Amino acid sequence: MIGRLNHVAIAVPDLTAAADQYRNTLGAKVNAPQDEPDHGVTVVFIELPNTKIELLYPLGENSPIKGFLEKNPAGGIHHICYEVDDILAARDHLIASGARVLGTGDPKIGAHGKPVLFLHPKDFNGCLVELEQV
Numbered sequence: 001m002i003g004r005l006n007h008v009a010i011a012v013p014d015l016t017a018a019a020d021q022y023r024n025t026l027g028a029k030v031n032a033p034q035d036e037p038d039h040g041v042t043v044v045f046i047e048l049p050n051t052k053i054e055l056l057y058p059l060g061e062n063s064p065i066k067g068f069l070e071k072n073p074a075g076g077i078h079h080i081c082y083e084v085d086d087i088l089a090a091r092d093h094l095i096a097s098g099a100r101v102l103g104t105g106d107p108k109i110g111a112h113g114k115p116v117l118f119l120h121p122k123d124f125n126g127c128l129v130e131l132e133q134v
Contacts, residue, residue: 001090003083006132007045007052011068011078015044015057018075022046022053033057036111041065043111054081054111079118079128087115087133099123107133 012018015033023030029047036043040063046053056078058066068078084090087107095101100120107115110132119129 001084001093002131003085003134005051006081006083006130006134007054008080009054009056009078009130010075011056011065011072012075013069013073015042015055018055019044019046022055028053034111035059038108039064039110045111079130081116081130081132083134084131085134087117087131090131091117094119 010018019030019033022028031045031047033042033044035041037059040059042057042059044055044057046055056065058069065078069075091101091105091107095105100123102118102120105117107117110116110130112132115133117131119131121128
């Protein structure tokens with residue numbers, strides 16, 4: 001059901017410093033920040049030859065990243081994102097298998113302009129999983 005790894009998301013306490021580190025220290029292609037108000041984050045995508053890194057920074061007081069950074073002030077891996085061909089079919093299969101889809105269960109549009117869903121980390125070895133339809 002899942003396809004390629006789309007990205008690994010890292011919550012960061014300083015978006016500019018983190019982007020500069022990937023750009024200047026690691027020599028990666030770093031995209032401009034983009035606000036994602038529906039998700040409560042500002043994101044910066046780092047393009048790698050085989051996947052992406054998504055830097056996450058809180059946007060607004062209700063950002064889910066704010067709480068994550070309070071527990072992990074230095075930042076850390078927040079989630080991994082896998083690609084799926086049909087997000088509704090994937091959702092239905094996962095629910096039938098006993099996995100919990102976060103939120104209403106209806107896909108939202110993610111930072112790439114494509115439908116996404118998040119799966120409860122307790123159902124996936126402590127890892128928050130994002131699915132993105134490609």
